[in-house]
Structures are given as structure tokens and as C-alpha cells.
Amino acid sequence: MQRIVILGGGFGGLYAAKALRRSPVHVTLIDRRNYHLFQPLLYQVATGSLSPGDIAGPLRSILKTSTNLHVLMDEILDIDPERKEVVLTDDRVPYDTLIVSTGTRHHYFGHEEWAANAPGLKSMEQALEVRNRIFNAFEQAEKEHDPEPRKAWLRFVIVGGGPTGVELAGALAEISRKTVREDFRNFDSADAEILLLEGQDRLLPTYPPDLSAKARHALERLGVKVMVETFLKDMSDRCAVIDFGDGPMDIPAHTILWGAGVKASHLGEVLQTNFGAALDNVGRVQVQPDLTIAGHPEVFVIGDLAISPNHVSGVAQVAIQGGQYVAKTIRGRPKGKALRPFRYRDKGNIAVIGRNSAVAQIGKLHLAGWPAWFIWAVVHIAYLIGFDNKLVVMVHWAWSYLTFNRSARLIYLDRGGASPGPPAQ
Amino acid sequence: MQRIVILGGGFGGLYAAKALRRSPVHVTLIDRRNYHLFQPLLYQVATGSLSPGDIAGPLRSILKTSTNLHVLMDEILDIDPERKEVVLTDDRVPYDTLIVSTGTRHHYFGHEEWAANAPGLKSMEQALEVRNRIFNAFEQAEKEHDPEPRKAWLRFVIVGGGPTGVELAGALAEISRKTVREDFRNFDSADAEILLLEGQDRLLPTYPPDLSAKARHALERLGVKVMVETFLKDMSDRCAVIDFGDGPMDIPAHTILWGAGVKASHLGEVLQTNFGAALDNVGRVQVQPDLTIAGHPEVFVIGDLAISPNHVSGVAQVAIQGGQYVAKTIRGRPKGKALRPFRYRDKGNIAVIGRNSAVAQIGKLHLAGWPAWFIWAVVHIAYLIGFDNKLVVMVHWAWSYLTFNRSARLIYLDRGGASPGPPAQ
Numbered sequence: 001m002q003r004i005v006i007l008g009g010g011f012g013g014l015y016a017a018k019a020l021r022r023s024p025v026h027v028t029l030i031d032r033r034n035y036h037l038f039q040p041l042l043y044q045v046a047t048g049s050l051s052p053g054d055i056a057g058p059l060r061s062i063l064k065t066s067t068n069l070h071v072l073m074d075e076i077l078d079i080d081p082e083r084k085e086v087v088l089t090d091d092r093v094p095y096d097t098l099i100v101s102t103g104t105r106h107h108y109f110g111h112e113e114w115a116a117n118a119p120g121l122k123s124m125e126q127a128l129e130v131r132n133r134i135f136n137a138f139e140q141a142e143k144e145h146d147p148e149p150r151k152a153w154l155r156f157v158i159v160g161g162g163p164t165g166v167e168l169a170g171a172l173a174e175i176s177r178k179t180v181r182e183d184f185r186n187f188d189s190a191d192a193e194i195l196l197l198e199g200q201d202r203l204l205p206t207y208p209p210d211l212s213a214k215a216r217h218a219l220e221r222l223g224v225k226v227m228v229e230t231f232l233k234d235m236s237d238r239c240a241v242i243d244f245g246d247g248p249m250d251i252p253a254h255t256i257l258w259g260a261g262v263k264a265s266h267l268g269e270v271l272q273t274n275f276g277a278a279l280d281n282v283g284r285v286q287v288q289p290d291l292t293i294a295g296h297p298e299v300f301v302i303g304d305l306a307i308s309p310n311h312v313s314g315v316a317q318v319a320i321q322g323g324q325y326v327a328k329t330i331r332g333r334p335k336g337k338a339l340r341p342f343r344y345r346d347k348g349n350i351a352v353i354g355r356n357s358a359v360a361q362i363g364k365l366h367l368a369g370w371p372a373w374f375i376w377a378v379v380h381i382a383y384l385i386g387f388d389n390k391l392v393v394m395v396h397w398a399w400s401y402l403t404f405n406r407s408a409r410l411i412y413l414d415r416g417g418a419s420p421g422p423p424a425q
Numbered sequence: 426m427q428r429i430v431i432l433g434g435g436f437g438g439l440y441a442a443k444a445l446r447r448s449p450v451h452v453t454l455i456d457r458r459n460y461h462l463f464q465p466l467l468y469q470v471a472t473g474s475l476s477p478g479d480i481a482g483p484l485r486s487i488l489k490t491s492t493n494l495h496v497l498m499d500e501i502l503d504i505d506p507e508r509k510e511v512v513l514t515d516d517r518v519p520y521d522t523l524i525v526s527t528g529t530r531h532h533y534f535g536h537e538e539w540a541a542n543a544p545g546l547k548s549m550e551q552a553l554e555v556r557n558r559i560f561n562a563f564e565q566a567e568k569e570h571d572p573e574p575r576k577a578w579l580r581f582v583i584v585g586g587g588p589t590g591v592e593l594a595g596a597l598a599e600i601s602r603k604t605v606r607e608d609f610r611n612f613d614s615a616d617a618e619i620l621l622l623e624g625q626d627r628l629l630p631t632y633p634p635d636l637s638a639k640a641r642h643a644l645e646r647l648g649v650k651v652m653v654e655t656f657l658k659d660m661s662d663r664c665a666v667i668d669f670g671d672g673p674m675d676i677p678a679h680t681i682l683w684g685a686g687v688k689a690s691h692l693g694e695v696l697q698t699n700f701g702a703a704l705d706n707v708g709r710v711q712v713q714p715d716l717t718i719a720g721h722p723e724v725f726v727i728g729d730l731a732i733s734p735n736h737v738s739g740v741a742q743v744a745i746q747g748g749q750y751v752a753k754t755i756r757g758r759p760k761g762k763a764l765r766p767f768r769y770r771d772k773g774n775i776a777v778i779g780r781n782s783a784v785a786q787i788g789k790l791h792l793a794g795w796p797a798w799f800i801w802a803v804v805h806i807a808y809l810i811g812f813d814n815k816l817v818v819m820v821h822w823a824w825s826y827l828t829f830n831r832s833a834r835l836i837y838l839d840r841g842g843a844s845p846g847p848p849a850q
Contacts, residue, residue, distance in 0.1 A: 034564060034836045051478030053833030058473075058560075060608035061830055070610050073564040073836070091568060125837055135483075139459060139498040143516060183485035185495050388824035388832055392817050399813035405486055407813055408478030411459045411498070412550055 001026050004330060005086055005095035007076050007267065009036050009059045012101030012303030012319035014385075019327030021066045028070045028093055030086065033124075034058055038384050040316060041393075042121050043164065046130035047171035048179075048409025049400055054393050056124065057386045076102070076267060081274050081296070096298065099326055100267055100285075101319065103304040107261035107282060117237055120258040121164050128412065130257055134172065135409050137255045138192075142184050152252035154192040157240045159232045160260030161198025162205070163351040166215055168257055169196040170353035173222035178404045194223065195251075197230045197242065199260070204359070206312070207349055211359040214368040218353045232256075262314065264305055275299060280307050289341030291326055300326045311344035316383070318344055350376045355401065426451045429755060430511055430520035432501055432692065434461050434484045437526030437728030437744035439810075444752030446491045453495045453518055455511065458549075459483055463809050465741060466818075467546050468589065471555035472596035473604075473834030474825055479818050481549065482811045501527070501692065506699050506721070521723065524751055525692055525710075526744065528729040532686035532707055542662055545683040546589050553837065555682055559597065560834050562680045563617075567609050577677035579617040582665045584657045585685025586623025587630070588776040591640055593682055594621040595778035598647035603829045619648065620676075622655045622667065624685070629784070631737070632774055636784040639793040643778045657681075687739065689730055700724060705732050714766030716751055725751045736769035741808070743769055775801045780826065 002025045006013045009031035017029050035056040044050040060071050078087040079100075085092040106120035119129040134156070141153035156172055158165045176192035183189070196203070196219065202212040203219075203226060216226050233248040234241035240253045264283030271277040271285050277293040278286040284307040287293060291300050291308075303319030311318050325342045332339060348362035352373060360372035367375070377397065381390050400406060427450045431438045434456035442454050463480040470477055484496050503512035510517040531545035544554040559581070566578035581597055583590045601617035608614070621628070621644065627637040628644075628651060641651050658673040659666035665678045689708030696702040696710050702718040703711040709732040712718060716725050716733075727747030732738050736747075750767045757764055773787035777798060785797035792800070802822065806815050825831060 033838065034560060034834075048483075051476030051833075052835060053476030054478075056835050057832055058608075058834050060605065061832065061834075064607055071608070072568060073561075074568060088568075091570075123838075124835070128837075135459060136498075143497060143499060143513075145516075180485065182489055183483075183496070386832055388820060388830075391820045391824075395813060395816045395820065399816075405813075407482055407486065407811055408476075409459075409483050409486075410477060410481050410549070412553075413458065413548075 002330075002334075003028070003094060003096045004099065005030065005093055005097070006099045006101065007031075007086065008101035008103060008265075008303070008305075009033070009071075010039070010101060010103055010303060010319065011316050012103075012323045013099065014059070014062065014323070015320045016099050016101065016302065016323035016327050017063055017066065017069060019324045020330065021069070023068070023327070023331050025330065026068055026070070027066070028072060028095075029059065029063065030072045030074055030076060030088065030093065031059060032073065032075050034060070034071075034073045036062055036385060037124060039122070040380060041384070042124070042127045043167040043171060045124065045408070046121055046127040046134070046168065047175060048131055048135065048406035049171070050393060050396055051408045052124050052128070054389055054396065055384065057389065062385055079267070079270055079274055084298070097300070097330060098298060099300045099302060099323075100271065100305060101301070101303045101323065102265035102267045104262035104264055104282075104284070104314070106258055107263035108258070109261055111234075114235055114258070117235055118159065118256040118258040121168070122262075130168075131409065132411050133255050133257075134175070135411050138180055138184060138189060139411070140254070142186050144186075148252070150187060151193075152238060153254050154187065154189075155251070155253040155255070156192065156194045157232070157242070157251070157253045157256045158194070158196045159256065159258050161196055161200070161203040161226070161228065162259060163349075165196055165198070165259035166203060166219065166351050166353060168259060169194055169219055169224045169226075170222060170357070173219070173224050174354050174404075175406065177223060179406050179409075190223070193225065195225050195227060195242075195253075197232055198226070198228045199231050201228050203228065204351055207351070207359065208361055208366060211361055211366055211368065215351065215353060215359045218357045218359075218368075222354060232260075262304070268305060271299070271301070277301075284313060290329065290339065291322060291342050300329075302326055310342065315349070317347050321345060350379065352376045427755075427759075428453070428519060428521045429524065430455065430518055430522070431524045431526065432456075432511065433526035433528060433690075433728070434458070434496075435464070435526060435528055435728060435744065436741050437528075437748045438524065439484070439487065439748070440745045441524050441526065441727065441748035441752050442488055442491065442494060444749045445755065446494070448493070448752070448756050450755065451493055451495070452491070453497060453520075454484065454488065455497045455499055455501060455513065455518065456484060457498065457500050459485070459498045461487055461810060462549060463805075464547070465805060466809070467549070467552045468592040468596060470549065470833070471546055471552040471559070471593065472600060473556055473560065473831040474596070475818060475821055476833045477549050477553070479814055479821065480809065482814065487810055504692070504695050504699055509723070522725070522755060523723060524725045524727060524748075525696065525730060526726070526728045526748065527690035527692045529687035529689055529707075529709070529739070531683055532688035533683070534686055536659075539660055539683070542660055543584065543681040543683040546593070547687075555593075556834065557836050558680050558682075559600070560836050563605055563609060563614060564836070565679070567611050569611075573677070575612060576618075577663060578679050579612065579614075580620070580676070580678040580680070581617065582620045582622065582657070582667070582676070582678045582681045584622050584681065584683050586621055586625070586628040586651070586653065587684060588774075590621055590623070590684035591628060591644065591776050591778060593684060594619055594644055594649045594651075595647060595782070598644070598649050599779050599829075600831065602648060604831050604834075615648070618650065620650050620652060620667075620678075622657055623651075623653045624656050626653050628653065629776055632776070632784065633786055633791060636786055636791055636793065640776060640778060640784045643782045643784075643793075647779060657685075687729070693730060696724070696726070702726075709738060715754065715764065716747060716767050725754075727751055735767065740774070742772050746770060775804065777801050
């Protein structure tokens with residue numbers, strides 16, 4: 001039986017595995033974590049609206065009905081093209097066909113040292129770090145007697161005006177102006193300053209310009225300071241160095257959140273080195289129209305890790321459809337069926353700003369405000385995996401909607417039991 | 426206005442604060458964390474049934490309706506009896522009346538070095554560590570080719586046969602025999618060996634003997650190996666040294682969980698050193714019949730940290746009633762009202778083993794099996810704080826009941842991004 005190995009249990013890998021469920025193949029799915037993460041709602045864990053378990057499901061549980069499927073939790077170190085084996089920490093897994101779907105990480109534009117100070121939002125661990133920092137900032141501000149140091153705790157800098165940055169900024173604005181408004185005695189949380197920095201000339205640069213403008217208005221109405229054509233030059237644990245156009249300025253801020261820039265998982269480089277795959281400038285793998293890499297029809301790359309002239313990267317639907325397409329290709333091959341090239345069906349883009357506020361582009365239809373937000377909610381519940389998760393998320397959203405509360409805003413102590421404070425550098 | 430300072434936001438401190446809500450006093454509640462933790466359900470976070478946010482609520486949110494109340498998140502370093510001030514990391518908070526309710530930690534019988542290897546279940550961070558280890562053990566067993574090392578991954582040693590140990594053992598038995606049964610290909614998870622060690626001659630030594638026996642039967646029916654009069658002598662990250670009665674034996678096991686032994690929070694020693702309070706052998710503070718310490722009517726100690734001939738320690742109801750009693754005392758003092766001594770109303774004890782299986786003692790009534798389990802569920806939902814939490818927990822329990830699934834069984838990577846493995850010593 002053909003051995004399919006899938007690297008990565010995100011949208012691409014998961015939907016490929018599900019689509020191969022009843023096929024006469026043996027599938028091994030390998031991920032360094034034991035769960036599938038619903039990334040679009042990660043910002044809600046980061047801002048205390050949802051708990052991690054609400055947006056994640058154990059891979060073994062999701063794929064339980066697949067008797068031909070094997071799940072392994074391990075690090076993928078290398079891929080051997082000669083022996084056709086995936087190299088794990090202590091093991092090697094042979095494949096006939098390989099589907100690589102390990103996504104992207106955050107890119108700090110050459111400043112990897114910034115990663116410790118400015119967590120991004122690509123993993124559950126990062127989301128919990130972001131959550132810790134946001135709510136700890138308010139706690140530290142409450143204990144701070146001097147106004148200047150307190151301002152630094154109440155200033156939040158979000159780098160990157162794409163959907164991640166917009167969602168974080170909107171949620172932070174709601175937190176400071178509503179959720180924690182009555183929680184503190186020594187300051188008014190509505191005085192918190194939220195800066196959203198974007199290097200291009202508008203927010204949501206991949207969206208139509210009118211929706212970019214609506215998103216900006218919505219954020220500014222919430223009190224966010226939106227700064228386009230603005231770049232972060234440097235940072236420390238107490239300061240962001242920002243160029244607003246007149247040269248770099250030191251802005252005291254303890255909390256910097258990263259929503260800018262992605263680069264490919266390290267498997268991009270492995271595919272280049274070992275398979276001669278071509279990469280783009282951030283390491284994503286250039287794929288053929290059938291999602292294989294040139295010269296290696298046995299290797300597919302899907303999801304955020306893949307790039308081609310025919311489809312965008314960084315959108316969940318691309319990964320989902322890619323996974324389903326590859327599964328269909330694999331099923332058709334023994335029968336000699338050749339499929340048409342992969343054609344991405346663009347179902348649209350939605351970015352949420354806050355209560356009743358989102359922007360959505362579905363084909364030619366542009367929506368904003370409540371209708372967009374409602375569609376956003378429905379789509380995300382629909383695609384969330386796990387019936388209990390759907391129910392629980394609906395309960396949390398209904399409750400938040402009624403009470404403005406965010407009940408998952410817990411600060412975790414570090415392993416030594418110490419309270420979080422300015423991060424050790 | 427009288428200044429009341431409450432140290433600790435657990436059951437004792439929280440219920441004291443709530444009971445002082447409309448009193449003409451100024452209350453400051455200080456905790457090193459920003460949330461109240463519903464400890465009785467911590468084992469469910471540890472075994473993947475519930476998410477942290479489901480059993481915790483932000484203190485500021487719970488106490489929001491109290492306009493006379495101030496919450497601070499900080500470490501309590503010392504208490505100054507002369508100046509009547511609580512010493513925090515960077516601040517000092519003055520008090521007229523002090524309520525100390527900081528509970529207990531795990532006691533490793535002089536072997537503090539065991540703490541890193543055998544996490545207990547007193548904090549959210551510990552529960553997540555336990556969860557990581559349990560589910561990682563199965564993942565490592567799946568990757569292990571040799572049967573002997575695999576057995577060591579599939580052996581779980583729980584130290585301590587009180588309610589915590591019993592609940593963990595029951596949950597682990599369900600996990601291995603039901604929840605993950607179909608998830609692994611290289612072994613049958615029902616082969617997992619679960620050892621529950623108790624030094625006394627029966628489980629649940631503080632419960633009536635017939636209920637101890639019923640709990641033992643229920644666990645053994647689930648496949649747990651219950652070993653009374655058995656002591657843990659030593660441990661490493663791959664081995665538990667156990668004395669079954671014939672001298673210490675090395676038992677290969679990677680996962681050791683601690684449910685034995687508590688000792689007082691460090692504030693017990695502070696009260697002894699600075700206030701002359703008497704402590705018991707594990708550092709708990711001996712209190713007068715009115716819950717004050719001898720010679721200091723302005724200092725109350727409640728909850729797990731307090732001990733007296735009149736009430737037990739380590740039970741949530743003692744903390745709750747103690748908090749309410751102290752609040753009533755404080756309210757009555759300006760009017761010259763003296764209260765009767767604190768009388769603990771024993772509402773009973775319940776320990777759960779698994780589905781449809783618990784033991785309960787309510788007054789003279791002893792229950793086991795389904796009726797006890799049902800009462801356990803109702804009582805815990807009733808006392809859980811936060812309406813959305815109640816709903817969400819009911820959804821999770823209903824879902825688990827129907828599907829045997831535990832959907833919050835996520836393994837977190839450490840900060841370096843590495844998969845958990847045998848803990849570094």
C-alpha cells in the first residue's frame with residue numbers, strides 16, 4: 001500500500017489526512033505538537049476571550065475515525081530524498097508520497113533577538129505569552145506610583161497592520177476601554193495608548209482599499225492610533241524605537257506585539273538543499289501548478305509554506321483546498337487520472353475589529369460593520385473543529401457580548417513561580 | 426475607615442472579600458496571581474477534561490461590584506507588626522485588620538528536589554505540567570520501539586491516596602482504558618499501569634472506612650493498582666523507588682505525580698517569627714476559637730493555612746465559612762458585638778473516582794456510585810464562580826459523558842520550542 005507521509009497538522013495537513021480517510025493508502029501525520037490549532041482565533045486566546053482548549057483539538061481525536069492513519073508527535077529534522085525517508089528525533093519514517101505542510105513562523109527582519117521581547121501570534125505558546133504580557137501590563141500599572149513609568153506600562157505597540165495586527169489592536173482597545181475599565185483604582189484603563197504600526201501606506205494591504213479605510217476608521221473610533229508608513233527600528237524591554245517619518249524616536253513601552261512578517265518553516269530550506277526546490281525571499285517553496293516541487297512529483301507542498309503565481313499564501317482556505325486537492329490527486333494517480341492544475345477558489349477575506357465590527361470581501365461584495373462581523377462569527381464557528389468546541393465558543397461569545405467580560409484573562413507565573421515582570425533579556 | 430487587607434484570593438480570601446462588600450471598610454486583596462482558582466476541579470485540567478479558563482476567574486472581575494475593594498497582584502514578602510504593614514515587592518500596604526489566607530503548598534517530606542520531577546496539583550501551572558507529562562508519556566510510548574522502555578512510559582505512579590490521588594488515578598484509568606484507547610497503533614493504552622501509593626492503611630484516610638473501601642474497589646475495577654502502607658523512598662526522572670514492605674525496589678516509571686503531603690505557605694513562618702504565632706508540624710498556624718492568632722486580635726488566619734482543635738484543614742468549606750465568619754466578626758466589632766467562636770458546619774466530603782463513581786459522606790449518610798457522583802457534579806457546578814464557566818463546564822461534562830473524549834489534552838512545548846521529554850534534572 002502506498003505510504004503517504006504528511007508533515008504538519010495544521011489546516012493543510014489535517015484536511016489532506018481527512019480527505020484520504022477512506023483511500024487504500026497508509027497515512028502517517030507528523031507534527032511537533034499533539035493538537036490541531038485553529039489559528040484564526042488565536043488572538044482571542046491572546047486577549048483572554050477564549051481558553052486554549054476551545055480552539056484546539058487533539059489530532060488523534062480528530063482523526064480517530066481513520067483506521068489507515070497513524071499520528072506521530074515528533075520534531076522533523078530532515079528529509080532524505082534518496083532513501084525517501086523523513087528523519088525524526090530518534091526515528092526515520094519511509095514515504096512513497098510526501099505532503100509538506102509545516103507553515104510559517106514569524107520573521108523579525110533579521111532581528112531574531114526581538115523575538116523574546118515581542119511575541120507574535122502563530123502558536124498557542126505565543127498566544128499565552130501575549131496574554132500574560134497584556135494583562136500583566138495593567139497589573140504593573142496599578143502598582144506603579146509614578147505617572148511616567150505607568151504610561152510605559154499602559155502603552156501597547158503592535159507591529160504589523162495585517163489581519164493579525166488589526167484583530168489584536170481592536171481587542172486591546174476593547175479591553176482597555178471596556179473589559180477592565182472598572183478593575184483598576186489608580187488609573188483609567190481607557191487612557192491606555194495603543195499604537196498600530198504598518199510599513200505600507202494602508203492597513204490590510206491585501207484587502208481592497210475601501211475596506212482598509214473602513215478598518216482604519218473603526219479602529220480609530222475605538223481609540224487606536226493607526227500609523228501607516230511607519231517602521232519599528234529597534235526595541236528593548238522598555239522601549240520601542242519608531243520612525244514616524246522624521247527619524248527614529250524612543251517611545252517608552254513595555255508591551256510590543258508582533259504581527260508583521262512571516263518566513264517559512266525550516267523545512268523550506270531542507271527542500272531547497274535536498275530537493276533543489278526554489279524558494280522565495282522568505283523561504284517559501286515555489287510549487288508547480290499541481291502543487292508538487294519541480295523534478296519531484298512525489299513531494300507536494302501546501303498551505304502557507306507554498307507559493308505560486310496561481311494562489312496566495314497565508315490564508316486558511318488555500319491550505320484547506322490545497323490539502324483536499326492533493327488528496328484527490330493521490331487518489332487518482334493509481335487510476336492514471338491526471339487532475340487539472342490546482343485552482344484556488346477565493347471565498348473571500350474577513351478581518352474582525354471588535355464587537356459588531358469587521359470588514360469582509362466576498363468576491364465583489366464588500367461588507368463592513370455588523371453584517372461582516374456576523375458572517376465572520378458564523379464562518380469561524382463552522383470551520384472550528386469539534387462540536388463541543390463550537391458550543392463552548394458560542395457560550396463564551398454570547399457571554400462576552402452581553403457582559404463585555406473576558407473570563408480567560410489569566411496570568412501564568414513562570415516555572416520558578418515568579419510573577420511576570422519586564423522580560424529578562 | 427478601617428483598612429482590611431486580605432492576603433490570598435482563594436476560597437478564604439475571596440469569600441471574606443465578598444462578605445465585606447457593603448461594609449464601611451476599605452478592603453485590599455493581594456494575591457500573586459490575578460485569578461481565583463477553583464482547586465477542586467484542578468485535576469480535570471490536569472487530565473485534559475477542562476481548560477484552565479473554565480475553572481478560573483479574574484479576581485478583578487469577580488469582585489467588580491465591590492466599590493470599597495482594591496485588588497493588587499503582587500508577591501507578599503513580609504508582614505510588619507509594628508508599623509502594621511504588608512511588605513510587597515516594591516510597596517508597603519498598611520492595615521488595621523489583616524486576614525491571612527494563603528493556603529498550603531506541596532510537601533515533599535524533606536526532598537524538595539523531588540518537586541521538579543513529581544508535580545503536584547495545587548496551582549494551574551502544576552496542573553498544566555501534569556497534563557503535559559501524562560499525554561506526552563503516551564506520545565513517547567508510541568515512538569518507542571523497545572518494549573521495556575515503552576513500559577516505563579506507560580507506568581504512572583501517583584503518590585498519596587487522599588482525594589487528589591484518588592481523583593487523578595481514576596481519571597488516568599479512564600484516559601488509558603477509554604479516552605486514548607483508539608489513538609495509538611503501537612501499543613494498547615489499556616496496558617498502562619497505574620500505581621496509587623498510600624502510606625496509611627487505607628485510601629482516603631480522613632473518610633469513613635466503608636467509603637475508603639468502596640473507593641478502593643472502584644479504582645481496582647478500573648484497573649488501578651492500589652498499594653496501601655507503601656512508601657515512595659526516592660525518585661529520578663526515569664524511576665520510582667518504592668518500598669512495598671520488603672525494602673526499596675526500583676520501578677521504571679517516567680511519570681510520577683504528587684498528591685501527598687502539604688505544608689503551609691511561607692507566611693506561616695512569617696507569622697511565627699514576627700507575631701509569635703504557634704505552628705503545627707507542617708507550618709500551619711494555630712488559631713484561637715475566633716480565628717485570630719494569640720495576642721493579635723487584628724490578625725485572622727483562615728483556610729488551609731489555619732489549624733485548630735475545632736476544625737479540619739484542607740477542605741474548601743472550612744475556608745469559605747472561615748472567610749464569612751471573619752467578615753461578620755469585622756462588621757460586628759465597631760458595634761461592640763462579640764461573636765460566638767467559629768463553628769465549622771461540616772457539609773460533608775465527596776471524592777470522585779470517575780464516570781458515575783464517587784464516594785460521599787454527608788453527616789451520617791454515606792453514598793457511593795452514581796448518586797454520590799451526581800451530587801458531586803451538582804455541588805461543584807454550584808460553587809464554581811462565573812455563570813459562563815458553569816455553562817461551559819456543563820457542556821464539557823455532557824460531551825465527555827457522551828463521547829468519552831477529553832478535548833483539552835494539549836501538550837505545550839517549552840519556551841525553547843522543544844518537545845517535552847524526560848525532564849532535565
